[in-house]
Amino acid sequence: MRYLIQFILLFIFSANSLLAQTSSNPEKRIDSLFSKYNANTSGVAVGIVQDGKIIFEKGYGSANLEYNIPITPKTVFNVGSVSKQFTTFSIFLLEKQGKISLDDDIRKYIPELPVYEKTITIRHLCSHTSGLKDQWSLLTLAGWRMDDIITSEQVLKLITKQKELNFAPGSQFKYSNTGFTLLTEIIKRVSGKSFSTFVKENIFDPLGMENSLIYDDNEKIVKNRAYSYGNENGIYSKRNLNSSSVGPTNVYTTVEDLSKWTANFENPKVGDAAFIKHFNERSSLDNGDPAILAVSDGETIYHAKGQFMRNYKGINVYNHTGSDAGFKSYLGRFQDNKLSIILLSNDEDFVAYKAGMDIAEFYLADKFKKREKVSETQQKAEEKPKPALTTNLKEYEGKFENIELSSVFITKIIDGKLTMTHNRLSDAVITEVEKDKFKGAITFGVEVNFQRNKKGEITGLSITNFGATNVKFNKIK
Secondary structure (H helix, E strand, O other): OHHHHHHHHHHHHHHHHHHHHHHHOHHHHHHHHOOOOOOOOOOEEEEEEEOOEEEEEEEEOEEEOOOOEEOOOOOEEEOHHHHHHHHHHHHHHHHHOOOOOOOOEHHHOOOOOOOOOOOOEHHHHHOOOOOOOOHHHHHHHOOOOOOOOOEHHHHHHHHOOOOOOOOOOOOOOOOOOHHHHHHHHHHHHHHOOOHHHHHHHHHHHHHOOOOOEEOOOOOOOOOOEOOOEEEEOOEEEEOOOOOEOOOOOOEEEOHHHHHHHHHOOOOOOOOOHHHHHHHHOOOEOOOOOEOEEEEEOOEEEEEOOOOEEEEEOOEEEEEEEEEEOOEEEEEEEEHHHOEEEEEEEOEOOOOHHHHHHHHHHHHHOOOOOOOOOOOOOOOOOOOOOOOOOOOOHHHHOEEEEEOOOOEEEEEEEEOOEEEEEEOOEEEEEOEEEEOOEEEEEEOEEEEEEEEEOOOOOEEEEEEEOOOOOOEEEEEOO
């Protein structure tokens, strides 16, 4: 009995010792955070940078499930929208070289764009304030799948046909990938070099980012790259990525290379301290108000040149996430604390931002201020009478065309439901929420509004999704 008691006490002491060690050791806590990943799963590569040097790097899970290739710090990932800061950095380099001004009219370099009521400047493109409709939003309404082969040339052709904007340039902030495609075209035309060559010569090579590239050719062989996966009911499937559209996405890199990129913000090799300060400044609207993404937990999230910035629990952080096919990424720079967190994943379900901020807590918990609970006034919304919905879906049937997108949708009743069909897309059921207003999903969530003439006849419809407002389709039949 005495030995049993001793064994129990020893077990409890060991367990408590292990728990204390894990809670005080950030690296152990990172291991615990990603413990679900193994050789039979997709996973994540982690890099922690302190004072410009990697203090922790590790891979979890597999880069390729078909060949059981493990993820390592040298595994190459598509970083999705984290790419945007490389695009804007390149633009700022051209400005520093005196070759462009941020206030230049973009039609000075891309004259084939429509003449808009108000000038769109390079600065607008950099700050998501251009009003241009998002390219992925438009492509889906034009009948493209996100795993189609999509090139920058094809995207540019689509953009130059769009005469209407979401809003007047400089008046609002609205996330738009389109601006970053146009930025790369400006870089190409001003420098006389492809965007991939410009970034290699001006950023990657000077910083020693040897395993980084701009993926501008969907047939290019990339050594050590990860493939991305989705998981439904425990069964993995590939998430094919065939896009070679650059600017908003398609930087391929590693946690080791990104550590060199983050170090450049503290001890610049490319640019100087004044350049970095200029680059880190908040974006603004034309009236001087800051460009704001959102207000979360009482903290305002600002835009700043391909990054977002906020004061999180009393500490300033620059960060951005990325998502493309099944790739997910997080890059966070706690610049005042000289700490950077890099997460690159090939798991479609990986919640990159939460994981990044969880790891920040591991390293900066003693520096974070306790956040006061934000009081929210609970106002009981007046119950509005439910709209009288139509019982005659037949009147919404028809054929609708958008010439600028070369796209035609047919609306018809299938199994008693109004359905939008397209010759290149899966059928989409749309449900009436108000008179002449329907909701559904065409790759992204959409709102469909039908228009009528003075006689009450339906003459067209408009579609709004996350990045394109009121894309008009005229009824042709």
